[in-house]
Amino acid sequence: MTDNMFRWDRTDDGIVTLTMDDPNAPVNTMNQTFQDDVRATVEKLEQELADGGEGGIKGIILTSAKKTFFAGGDIKQMSQVGPEDAQSMFDMVQHMKESLRRIEKLPVPVVAAINGAALGGGLEVALAANHRIAADARGSKIGLPEVTLGLLPGGGGITRVVRMIGIQDALMNVILTGAQMNPGKALKVGLVDEVVAPDELLDRARAWLLSDDAVAEQPWDVKGFKIPGGDPKNPKFAANLPSFPANLTKQLKGSPMKAPRRAMQAAVEGAQVDFDTALTIESRYFT
Numbered sequence: 444m445t446d447n448m449f450r451w452d453r454t455d456d457g458i459v460t461l462t463m464d465d466p467n468a469p470v471n472t473m474n475q476t477f478q479d480d481v482r483a484t485v486e487k488l489e490q491e492l493a494d495g496g497e498g499g500i501k502g503i504i505l506t507s508a509k510k511t512f513f514a515g516g517d518i519k520q521m522s523q524v525g526p527e528d529a530q531s532m533f534d535m536v537q538h539m540k541e542s543l544r545r546i547e548k549l550p551v552p553v554v555a556a557i558n559g560a561a562l563g564g565g566l567e568v569a570l571a572a573n574h575r576i577a578a579d580a581r582g583s584k585i586g587l588p589e590v591t592l593g594l595l596p597g598g599g600g601i602t603r604v605v606r607m608i609g610i611q612d613a614l615m616n617v618i619l620t621g622a623q624m625n626p627g628k629a630l631k632v633g634l635v636d637e638v639v640a641p642d643e644l645l646d647r648a649r650a651w652l653l654s655d656d657a658v659a660e661q662p663w664d665v666k667g668f669k670i671p672g673g674d675p676k677n678p679k680f681a682a683n684l685p686s687f688p689a690n691l692t693k694q695l696k697g698s699p700m701k702a703p704r705r706a707m708q709a710a711v712e713g714a715q716v717d718f719d720t721a722l723t724i725e726s727r728y729f730t
Contacts, residue, residue, distance in 0.1 A: 447480045447483060447484065448463055448464055448465045448466065448471070448476055448477065448480045449461045449462070449463055449480055449481065449484040450462040450463075450464055450508070451484075451487075453500070456501065456649075456653065457499060457500055457501030457502065458500075458501060458502050458503070458504060458649055458652055458653075459488070459500050459502070459503050459504070460503075460504040460506065460645070461484060461503060461504065461505050461506070462506055462507065462508050463477075463505070463506070463507045463508065463509070463512075463513065464507065464508035464509065465477065465509075469509070470509055470511050470513075470514035471507055471509055471511070471512075471513045471514060471565070472513070472514050472515060472564070473515065473539065473564040473598065478535070478538065478539050478542070481539070481542045481543075481546075482538075482542050485542050485545045485546055488500070488503070488546075488549060489545065489549070492549065492550055492551065500551055501551060501652065501653075502551050502552045502553070502554070502652030502653070502657060503549070503551060503552070503553045503554070503652075504553075504554055504556050504645065504648045504649065504652065505553060505554070505555045505556065505568070505569070505572055506555070506556040506557075506558055506644075506645065506648070507558055507559065509559065510559050511558075511559040511560040511561075511565070511583075512555075512557045512558055512559050512560060512561040512565055512569065513560075513561055513562075513564065513565030513566075513568050513569070514560070514562065514563075514564075514565055515562045515563030515564040515565045515566075529730045530730075532729075532730045533726050533727065533729075533730040536597050536598065536726045536729060536730065537722075537723070537726050539598060540598060540599055540722050540726065543567070543568065543571040543598065543599055544571070544599075544719070544722070546571045546572070547571045547572070547573070547661050547664075548661075548664070549659065550659055551659050552573045552574065552651075552652055552657040552658055552659045553571070553572040553573050553574075553659075554572055554573065554574040554575070554576060554648045554651055554652055554657075555568070555569035555572035555574070555575045555576070556576055556578075556644050556645055556647075556648040557569055557575060557576065557577040557578060557583075557585070557626075557635065557644075558578050558580065558641065558644055559578070559580050559582075559583050560582070560583050560584045560585070561577075561584075561585050562584060562585070562586055562587075562588055562623060563586075563587060563588060563589055563596065563598075563600075564598045566585055566586065566587055566600060566634065567587075567596060567598035567599050567600040567603075568598070569635075570599060570600065570603040570604070570607075570634075571599065571603075573657070573658055573659060573660070573661065574636050574637075574651055574657070575634070575635040575636050575637075576635065576636065576637040576638075576639060576644060576647055576648055576651065577626040577629060577630070577635045577637070577638050577639075578626070578638075578639060578640070578641040578644045579626050579627070579638050579639065579640060579641065580626070580641050583625065583626055584623040584624065584625065585623070585624050585625075585626060585629040585634055585635065586617065586621065586622050586623040586624050586629070586634075587600045587601075587604070587617055587618055587621065588621040588622075588623055589621065589702065589706075590618065590619060590620075590621045590700070590702045590703050590706055591621035592702075593700070593701075593702050594702055594729075595618075595702050595703075595705050595706040595709065595728060595729055596618065596706070596725070596729075597725060597726060597728075597729030597730075599722055599725070600618070601613070601618060601706060601709050601710050601713065601725050602709075602713050602718065602721045602722050602725050603663075604617050604618065604634070605670060605710050605713065605714055605721075606662065606663045606668075606670055606671075606718070607633055607634075607662075607671075608632065608633040608634075608671060609670060609671035609672030609673075610670065610672060610673075610674070610675075610680070610710055610711065610714050611672060612632070612633070612671075612672070613710060614706075614707055614710055616632050617632065617634065618706050618707075618710065619703050619706060619707065626638045637651075663718045664718070670714055674714045674715060675711055675714055675715050676715060705728045706728070708728060709724055709725045709728040709729075712724050713725055
């Protein structure tokens with residue numbers, strides 16, 4: 444795709460590899476270039492899939508040409524945002540989330556081939572894939588460190604991680620700690636599905652797409668899905684809910700930091716509603 448940070452490579456087996464490579468920056472971030480180009484790429488994918496026919500797209504690999512997979516949000520842009528920009532920031536985040544939502548609702552499986560660090564928005568991009576394979580690359584870190592910057596994950600990270608590993612584990616192991624994990628730890632926590640040697644990454648991603656294990660539907664889009672460990676409506680879980688604020692205060696050692704508290708509220712409130720409404724709740728707390 445000309446003049447697009449998503450390089451498009453399609454092979455005879457129907458696999459499309461989308462390689463992120465922002466031409467104007469040393470790393471990929473959620474800047475305006477990404478927002479414009481991810482939307483254009485999604486629209487192209489949807490059109491080609493709608494055209495269908497023999498020899499159509501069978502699966503998608505999402506990876507990066509940079510040393511890191513994706514560095515996260517555009518910190519420079521966010522640092523310039525004031526209270527008067529809250530609505531425009533909300534609209535921007537919702538627009539970006541819609542693009543990621545359209546990726547995860549494509550009728551073919553998507554695998555994120557995480558070749559390096561995927562932090563903050565970078566992990567949130569990968570979470571929109573059906574499967575995540577991380578390269579065991581030296582120095583690679585995976586996580587949602589936003590709370591350590593006084594922010595909270597606003598690109599779907601809270602909503603998706605809660606539904607992947609449960610409210611308590613999502614909060615205590617990922618969101619509230621802001622932990623930056625090596626690929627092995629990210630696998631153990633449940634943020635990625637596989638860890639492989641760097642030179643095996645793309646081959647393994649292709650093999651997964653062509654296997655019987657490949658699915659094109661997120662668990663939370665399956666009828667009857669339940670959040671692991673229960674949601675606030677579950678009596679057993681609800682009984683433990685009052686202890687969450689106290690535990691958070693203890694974890695923060697009395698600090699009045701707003702971001703962790705807002706992140707916890709977004710997680711708990713979002714767990715009580717459908718997925719798309721939860722994304723909106725997350726955006727409101729983010730802005």
